[in-house]
Amino acid sequence: MPTVEVADLKDGDFLLDVRENDEWQAGHAEGALHIPLSEFVARFGELTEAAPQDGRVNVVCRSGGRSAQVTMYLAQQGIDAANVDGGMQVWAAAGRPVVTDTGEAGFVL
Template sequence: MTEVDLLTLEDALAEGAPVIDVREADEYAQVRVPGVTLIPLSEFVERVGEVPDAEIVYVICAVGGRSLQAAKYLSARGINAVSVAGGTSAWSQSGRPVEMGA
């Protein structure tokens, strides 16, 4: 499984699963899913050591392209990672809660 839907992400967040947002800092400041950790894709390789050790790591971006890249990168390194299909845009458009600001 390389992608999950918003309902799966919502359940994972409720259980305290780690979610990595791979968008850039300016995108993250505009709107984000509550509880995510920012590691921009442009810094991802250098900061991969910051990815928490967990049963599953969820990766999110704006719509799903960058998060899929990052999830595949993590999977190739033995980390069980999945991308969130639709990303932050779909999360926000669904009416789920968001955070804004730095």
């Protein structure tokens, strides 16, 4: 399965967060698209509308398990996708910003 290291992600890279609502509300990467795993199939159209047509979908969850499932599904659909290795835990540990919906500092739940 394709993976990407947090350090290799650049500002502006497309990020899909598949964590649940309470995790998202505690803190997330700014600019990420949020579609919880539990709603993913029903909301798949939102991803296809928002994702760049010529770019990769970088999928993130808390630690990498749920995002791996979504990454495999997207690859089966012919979408260029990569699992963010270590998820939001590594994102935060690397000093990358974690924010709330109001733009304040957040945390990884």
